[in-house]
Amino acid sequence: MTSPPHPTEDLSVFHRLESEVRLYCRKFPVLFERAKGAELYTGDGRRFIDFFCGAGTLNYGHNPEPVKRRITEYLAADGLMHGLDMHTVAKRDFLSALDEVVLRPCGLDHKVQFCGPTGTDAVEAALKIARRATGRSGVIAFTGGYHGMSKGSLEVTGSRRARRAGQVGGADVTFVPYEDGPLGPFDSLGLIERLLVDRSSGVSLPAAVILEPVQMEGGVYPASFGWLRELRAMTERHGILLIMDEIQTGCGRTGTFFGFEPSGVVPDLVTVSKSISGYGFPLSLALIRRDLDVWEPGEHTGTFRGNQLAFVAATAALGLWRQDGFHAARAAAAQQLAGFRATAQAVDPDIVVRGRGMALGVDLGRAGGPGRAERVQKYAFEHGLVIELCGRDDEVVKVLPPLTIDAEVLERGLGILHDALLAG
Numbered sequence: 229m230t231s232p233p234h235p236t237e238d239l240s241v242f243h244r245l246e247s248e249v250r251l252y253c254r255k256f257p258v259l260f261e262r263a264k265g266a267e268l269y270t271g272d273g274r275r276f277i278d279f280f281c282g283a284g285t286l287n288y289g290h291n292p293e294p295v296k297r298r299i300t301e302y303l304a305a306d307g308l309m310h311g312l313d314m315h316t317v318a319k320r321d322f323l324s325a326l327d328e329v330v331l332r333p334c335g336l337d338h339k340v341q342f343c344g345p346t347g348t349d350a351v352e353a354a355l356k357i358a359r360r361a362t363g364r365s366g367v368i369a370f371t372g373g374y375h376g377m378s379k380g381s382l383e384v385t386g387s388r389r390a391r392r393a394g395q396v397g398g399a400d401v402t403f404v405p406y407e408d409g410p411l412g413p414f415d416s417l418g419l420i421e422r423l424l425v426d427r428s429s430g431v432s433l434p435a436a437v438i439l440e441p442v443q444m445e446g447g448v449y450p451a452s453f454g455w456l457r458e459l460r461a462m463t464e465r466h467g468i469l470l471i472m473d474e475i476q477t478g479c480g481r482t483g484t485f486f487g488f489e490p491s492g493v494v495p496d497l498v499t500v501s502k503s504i505s506g507y508g509f510p511l512s513l514a515l516i517r518r519d520l521d522v523w524e525p526g527e528h529t530g531t532f533r534g535n536q537l538a539f540v541a542a543t544a545a546l547g548l549w550r551q552d553g554f555h556a557a558r559a560a561a562a563q564q565l566a567g568f569r570a571t572a573q574a575v576d577p578d579i580v581v582r583g584r585g586m587a588l589g590v591d592l593g594r595a596g597g598p599g600r601a602e603r604v605q606k607y608a609f610e611h612g613l614v615i616e617l618c619g620r621d622d623e624v625v626k627v628l629p630p631l632t633i634d635a636e637v638l639e640r641g642l643g644i645l646h647d648a649l650l651a652g
């Protein structure tokens with residue numbers, strides 16, 4: 229099945245009016261209208277399997293029924309839609325569900341800060357509170373890490389392209405290679421320790437270390453759990469806060485609710501967004517260790533910090549975590565996805581596949597590079613599969629299907645990807 233641009237689709241208004249900053253629509257230049265589960269549909273009826281899921285925002289797929297039902301009921305009952313940070317039933321129910329399903333099982337005695345609507349707002353809040361609580365300004369971040377596009381988040385983001393656009397300098401941020409990356413494994417912890425104990429290292433004691441438990445935009449590099457534990461021990465020893473950015477890895481993407489969970493580490497701050505609302509609504513949270521919650525009332529505020537419909541949807545989505553069937557489906561899909569490692573390597577032994585849970589990176593860095601990755605993406609789209617690239621130079625194909633995708637649809641999508649690798 230090929231999907232050439234359809235003559236009935238008039239895309240001229242986008243070209244005429246939408247800023248040049250638009251990105252994904254250039255890679256997937258059709259007019260999407262509907263979506264269900266793991267599939268997207270155009271107005272003229274073409275169908276695409278979605279292995280991108282709104283960059284990790286649709287872990288439960290498009291329009292999941294149990295969530296849709298709740299928000300439809302809420303809308304029909306004239307539920308409150310905007311509440312600043314006032315007490316509302318929707319927020320109460322969400323906080324209670326979050327506590328029961330996530331915070332307590334993960335051993336997080338943390339307060340919840342509702343940030344602005346998007347992921348970078350949570351990162352800004354976490355950095356700000358870390359600096360405020362410690363009275364220090366420095367932060368250690370990892371090369372290849374991605375934390376968002378507003379200024380504070382960009383300062384801890386490695387991507388040269390993103391930093392250049394934001395014109396950020398290197399103020400107060402020390403970048404250290406991650407445990408693994410395109411240049412190979414690195415003794416990051418040894419370097420950090422050396423910088424901290426050498427009084428002439430030029431690096432003063434930082435407020436925090438910020439990291440993703442799996443670097444997603446950087447090319448799908450999972451940190452080992454032992455490494456995370458050692459990092460936690462070191463930060464504790466030196467009185468440095470640990471900020472875990474779970475914006476893309478969280479909400480089940482890597483197999484557990486949070487990516488750090490199997491390590492047993494308890495971070496001081498956790499950022500959450502993307503799939504937490506379960507339906508694509510904007511919602512972002514900073515989880516703050518109770519004693520670090522040193523904010524004065526209103527000290528970090530904004531108009532959109534509590535999208536009520538997002539709370540309703542998020543509560544319904546957390547409800548899925550109480551169902552055995554949901555966990556069985558997730559486990560089965562992850563196992564099926566893991567089988568793709570062998571498939572990809574059979575196509576080309578130079579292809580490296582990394583990942584965890586329902587996140588897989590098919591690295592073409594040594595198997596044709598960014599040019600091949602671009603051809604793979606294009607072929608996949610032309611054959612009905614939406615899939616995105618990541619990595620330093622977009623050399624890694626990032627596979628992010630919905631967590632509970634049907635076995636048959638997953639098989640079909642992986643089949644297209646396999647053919648794309650063969651063709652590319």
Ligand code: PMP
Nearest residue numbers: 346347348374375376473475476
């Ligand atoms: N942190 C991580 C790990 C992310 O993947 C992203 C988004 N890709 C962000 C922060 C920023 O989130 P947003 O784009 O919603 O601002």
